[in-house]
Amino acid sequence: MEKQTALELKGISKYFGSVVANKNVNLSVFKNEILSLLGENGSGKTTLMNMISGIYFPDEGQIFIDGEEVIIRSPKDAFKYKIGMIHQHFKLVDVFSAAENVVLGIDDGEKYNIKQVNSRVREIAEKYGFEIDPQKKIHEMSVSEKQTVEIIKVLYRGADILILDEPTAVLTPQEIKKLFGVLRKMREDGKSIIIITHKLNEVMEISDRVAILRKGEYIGTVNTAETNEKQLTEMMVGKKVELKIERVKTDFDRPLLELRDLIIKKDDGSTAIDGVNFYIRGGEILGVAGVAGCGQKELCEAIAGLRKLESGFIMHKGESIVGLPPKEIIKKGIAMSFIPEDRLGMGLVPSFSITDNMMLKTYGEGKSPFVNRKSARERANGLIERLEIVTPSTETPVRRLSGGNVQKVLVGREIESSPNVIVTAYPVRGLDINSSYAIYDILNEQKKNGVGILFIGEDLDVMLALCDKIMVLCHGKNMGIVHAEKTTKEQLGLMMTGALDLNEQKKDKVFGKAKDSNLTEEQWSAAEERAEAEKEFKEKSDD
Amino acid sequence: MTNEKTVREPLFHISKRDTLPWWKCWLIRIAAVFAALVLSSLLIIVLVKKNPVELYASIFNGNFGSGTKTWLTFQDTAILLCIALAVTPAFKMKFWNIGAEGQVLAGCLASAACVFYIGSSVPNWLLLVIMTVCAILAGAIWAVIPAVFKAIFNTNETLFTLMMNYIATFLIAFFLNKWVKSGSGTLGILEDGHFPVIGDNPSLLTVLIVLFFAAAMFVYLKFSKHGYEIAVVGESVNTAKYAGINVKKVIIRTLILSGALCGITGLLLVGAINHTLTTSLAGGRGFTAIMVSWLAKFNPLYMILTAFIVVFFQKGANQLASDFPTLMTKDFGDIIVGIIFLFIIGCEFFIGYAIKFRKREKKEKTAEVTE
Structure with missing residues (x-):
């Protein structure tokens, strides 16, 4: 099957003063795909994603969506191109219910009808296998439930390209498994998903391809099936590393x-x-x-x-x-x-x-x-x-x-x-x-x-x-x-x-x-x- | 997919700069002053049809027109600087003390009371010592009351210190009514408790004292343990507690210092400059000093400069109004001064950030597209 490109970046650069956050990054994401974005801290992953979601504006380079060049000046523009980002730190109103948070900020000229919203939220949740109560208040929710709300918020707005910034950092192993199930269902539904993570085992488990950044520069993209954790680490760090934590044996004192x-x-x-x-x-x-x-x-x-x-x-x-x-x-x-x-x-x-x-x-x-x-x-x-x-x-x-x-x-x-x-x-x-x-x-x-x-x-x-x-x-x-x-x-x-x-x-x-x-x-x-x-x-x- | 509306790159975007070398910073600042003068000149030509150079000369003459005027400028700068120095440690600690006005007035009242009650019965040197002690105590008490409430009950210091200003003003009004039998409320010149005069220059002593305070405050904030504690508390109370700093103690101690310095300003106003007591002795300088302190980014040495700039333009605006009474009201002078200030403060933005414009070639390309 011929793969269709959903999003393509060409020669993207971003500087903060003399600090190079991204330099000449080329990256493409297909439809029906989960792409992992891998890189050490400070390698510019979040900056790059922020440029796609309209928070920063690139100093150089072009962004293409479905083959057409676009200029994304604000999160509103990003939303127009059906790009949604789930940030590491949730941006939710604590005293609002899940459904209220989902529709917050949507201005489509239609009358606000909470019943309709509730049922649509439930629909989306069922479709992808989330568990959520639309009427539950955010402050009564666990971290993983809050994350679910963030994801639904993006889906509700009709996003086709989803970006998740370190989504697993706050979850238990069981919750991670559930999240991955949801992501796979989204992939089947034709969405493109970019996931930022540090954890190599998760990269191997969930993604189709892995793109690697090092010090703001694009190193390359590899098919997950054809690589291993060791190769990924080497691409990420730029040299060979021993991936073993030592447990030192000592005589315990009192x-x-x-x-x-x-x-x-x-x-x-x-x-x-x-x-x-x-x-x-x-x-x-x-x-x-x-x-x-x-x-x-x-x-x-x-x-x-x-x-x-x-x-x-x-x-x-x-x-x-x-x-x-x-x-x-x-x-x-x-x-x-x-x-x-x-x-x-x-x-x-x-x-x-x-x-x-x-x-x-x-x-x-x-x-x-x-x-x-x-x-x-x-x-x-x-x-x-x-x-x-x-x-x-x-x-x-x-x-x-x-x-x-x-x-x-x-x-x-x-x-x-x-x-x-x-x-x-x-x-x-x-x-x-x-x-x-x-x-x-x-x-x-x-x-x-x-x-x-x-x-x-x-x-x-x-x-x-x-x-x-x-x-x-x-x-x-x-x-x-x-x-x-x-x-x-x-x-x-x-x-x-x-x-x-x-x-x-x-x-x-x-x-x-x-x-x-x-x-x-x-x-x-x-x-x-x-x-x-x-x-x-x-x-x-x-x- | 709709693509027409956002196809154009924004006209410009703002990005953060690295730290500029100091000479570039000053180049930007000088350019800002120059730009302000040009804009003001245009306004002068268009609105009042005068030669701008004449008006600028008037501003300058208002400050340095004669030897007396020059020293008065220095003296006013010194007083404003002294209050700015006083509020600085508190502000560095993020304790928003807007009660300097009241603390200065408390110092004024205490010194004047000393002169009024015991002025004629003790030798002058002893009187000066007693005045100093009382002024320091009065200023410190005025500042430490809100500090104690802040440290123990976490009350809002901004409102609290503001209200203390009114109390100080009306206390003075009360005592003036009590002291002046005629009921006019004006005290007249106090005969005793005058500071010694160096040579024949009545302002020099004040200027020297305040310059000494500026140097001392610089050293205190930058090199002393207390200064270090103030900086840590200002950055984060949690970090301060983590480091084992007694935050309550630091707040109270710093406000005592802050108030004491305000009290000394009050002492100088009564003992060295005005030799009388009115409710308007501080004249709003307790508030202006906050701006002076901020403009100098809480650096006591820069404050000498910022205090001077503020005084220079205030005096200049007054001089304009008196030199050209037929042409303009005092407001026009304030407009000119306002423009210059706006540019001086505004140019700090360009020191921190660079503005990048859309590239020309791109513009042409998008123009083609829209055709």
Whole structure:
């Protein structure tokens, strides 16, 4: 069968100042096809897609749709050419229902009829195998349901070319399977689908062809059936890479950090962490798996002293750190780094130079009223050299660095302070392969030095390879702690959604209480009694 | 597929520039001033049919027409600069303190009260010390009240500081009524509590004091631990907490500093310049100072320049109105000054962004298509 070209790009370039985001990119997508767009972070995938969907305007080059040259100046133009993009960060109104979000912004001159909309949404959902309730409000939805709404929104507008920007990053393995089913049905229906992803196994599974970008340049397109993960990686990185994460064998020390009966609330007062026990030994990496927003952030903040505990204990080397100010916790050698979705958020000041960011936690040292920029600059230079951070100088604002280098600065600084416990959440979020491996190496090195590491991650494959044990959270509850060597992705997926609760399976076992705890059982119960008494006293004085 | 409407590339699009070398930045700024002068000249010729050079000479004379005028320009610049320096640390922290007016007035009231009540019974040097202490305290108290409420109850500091301005104004009105027995509400010249005069130049001391503050503020913000904390809190409160910074303490401490400096401005207004007390001593400069601070991107050294530019044009507009009373009202002077300001501020956009026009050859091609 002759394949029909749906979308073709010729010589597309885009510059931001002297930064080349895309250079001379040629790309075509056929009808009835799923094309994967593969590339390291900062290789210009999202920029390219934004030009097709009308958010950016190309500096050079032409776009053809169905063989005709078009100029796409705005998302409205893109919609006219039946192009729809599903962004990584959802753009939905929380208090509206699914159907209301779907029709929001459509101006076809027709009278708004919510019943009709509801039934059309249902029709589309049935056709492609989605599960959705059009009247459900967005804020009551899970991440995967929200994504469904975004996809239907685009289909409702009659899109024939769909672009999905890292759609699987926020989904569980089971949800990914479902999404892929839907995508295949769309392909049968004659749609063209471009999917951006980092995960090679997904590329192999879902796509017909793979287009590869490297540093903004178009490298080539290969048929998925005729390639393998190794070849793709080499095209993407430009050199051979060893695709194996090492799990370093160490002798575990006694528990460094022991947490028991933790109850932590979110900002809105709902429960984030609900009666969780766990401990981290020196020389051990404990992974934390869970769907987005199931208490990971609150847990990190509580350990760093940034969030109050409702109740429970955090013992560091047998001493309670509950209620200590963040400064004291930093001094005890507990380093926390949380990489939020926008990747800068907490931990680094975007407009500050690397030097100034180096002294974020140590600027107060010494008696002088002035900051010691000289020593910070030396440390910054050391870090740049050791971690191969790409930057014009130590005085460059970190906001100007690429994602991988920003994270190296953050993780590097945390390790610089020679901590004994590292709490790190999403340290490789959005990083390319090389940078990710650099971060894993750093963590493994720390593990060898006897540091206890709490690794909160997204990618289950990585966690299975890197961690010693994995704790699974679901709605703030501990679903069980498993040995990474003895579990599977499927089991973790079931635990993440709450379908499998090991606490129920093994009623005689209590997860997360160390046998060789730093405290004796008597001491623990004494601490509990003390907490009880304090609580009672507080309640009384409140009356 | 409909293709006619969007077949043309947009006429121009905007893209972000790299950092320009400093001389190019200044070239753009000078070009902007020049362009503003050309446009203003056209307006002058068309609307009031005058030689523009005459009007520009008048603006210049308003500032530097005589030795006294020159020093008055410097003195006014110094006062505006001092208030701008005072609001800067708070603004850098993203604490929107628009209460500088009230904080200055509180300083004025405190200094004048010292002179009024104990002026004749203590030696002048002691009086000056007491005035300084009281002015600093008054300014600091005026600023720290909203800061405490912000730190503890997270109240809106903009509204709070604004309302504190009115309280300060009416407090002065109250005391003037109380002090002046005739009921006229004008205090007249205070005999005591005058600052020493260097040589025979009554403005020099004020100018020197404020220049010292500018240098000190520059060092404080850039090199001190406090300055570092202010910058971190301003960028992100969450990051500051993460770094172990006591955010409440920083807010309160910074506003004490901010208010104290406003208080000192009030002290200078009463003790070194006006030697009296009225409700209009600050004269809106508490608000103008915010613009001065922003224009200088919170850099105390640049602020010397921005404060001067603002004062220069204000004085120029006044001079225009008095030199050409038959030709125009004060409004026309303000229009000219407004145009120049617009260009000066507007040109910063062209420093950050480049505008790329549609290529000519393409234009011809699309023209063919439409034919």
